[in-house]
Amino acid sequence: KNEVEQSPQNLTAQEGEFITINCSYSVGISALHWLQQHPGGGIVSLFMLSSGKKKHGRLIATINIQEKHSSLHITASHPRDSAVYICAVLLSSGSARQLTFGSGTQLTVLP
Amino acid sequence: NAGVTQTPKFRILKIGQSMTLQCAQDMNHNYMYWYRQDPGMGLKLIYYSVGAGITDKGEVPNGYNVSRSTTEDFPLRLELAAPSQTSVYFCASSYSTGSGYTFGSGTRLTVV
Numbered sequence: 001k002n003e004v005e006q007s008p009q010n011l012t013a014q015e016g017e018f019i020t021i022n023c024s025y026s027v028g029i030s031a032l033h034w035l036q037q038h039p040g041g042g043i044v045s046l047f048m049l050s051s052g053k054k055k056h057g058r059l060i061a062t063i064n065i066q067e068k069h070s071s072l073h074i075t076a077s078h079p080r081d082s083a084v085y086i087c088a089v090l091l092s093s094g095s096a097r098q099l100t101f102g103s104g105t106q107l108t109v110l111p
Numbered sequence: 112n113a114g115v116t117q118t119p120k121f122r123i124l125k126i127g128q129s130m131t132l133q134c135a136q137d138m139n140h141n142y143m144y145w146y147r148q149d150p151g152m153g154l155k156l157i158y159y160s161v162g163a164g165i166t167d168k169g170e171v172p173n174g175y176n177v178s179r180s181t182t183e184d185f186p187l188r189l190e191l192a193a194p195s196q197t198s199v200y201f202c203a204s205s206y207s208t209g210s211g212y213t214f215g216s217g218t219r220l221t222v223v
Contacts, residue, residue, distance in 0.1 A: 004153065031209060043201060043214040086153070090208060099144075099212075101153030 003027050006087050006102040013109050019074040021105045023087030026068065030092045034061050034072050037084040037104065046072070046085075077109045113137050117202050117215035124192040124222045132187040132218050134202030140213070142205045143185040145169075145177065147198040148217075154201065160185055192222045 007022045023032070034046040047054050047061040049070075054061050058077075063070040074081055084104040091098035118133045136143065141162050146154040156169030160179040174196055176188040185204075189196060202215040 002153075033212065035212075035214075041199065041217045041219070043203075043217075045211045045213065048211045088154075099156070101155075103151060103153045 140204035
């Protein structure tokens, strides 16, 4: 079983819809990252959080440490949001090598 | 700011050839990382460095070598390329393990 599980693997939405991508993990963590990988391949860091909620524009990330679960929400989705969204966790032991990645959620937003 | 610069963007190698993937960052980050991304899989850590002169193995180091002679540069060396090394390679950096990561644009490597 992977330490980081994302759902769904693929998601297609209509422009304007509210989108939720989920990330569950099975180990103790000190932080969780949400990343966006564009169709051209580049990876951009969206959020790093260790508790509560963060918001940036139309993107909202939440984390529940007790439930070992995080969600990434996109409000008023747009075709330019189409990308792969990746969850990654930093294990609480703190070693630099222990950023563990999920396999990603492919989001397609149709006009 | 340039951020993290990776070169080349694409490369085709023949089995047994060698090459170096270059990575440079201008943010004075202490930590640098090399990952590979295979289809349908999460990124896997190859090697990492916590500062100049210090490197360590990640999850999938076999067939690769690194060096960190300066804070800015962290090249990844492939010796005796094999088809299993066909992948997309990403370099990343961070100020510390508790800070955000900046990724390079990736290198798509095919070994034939």
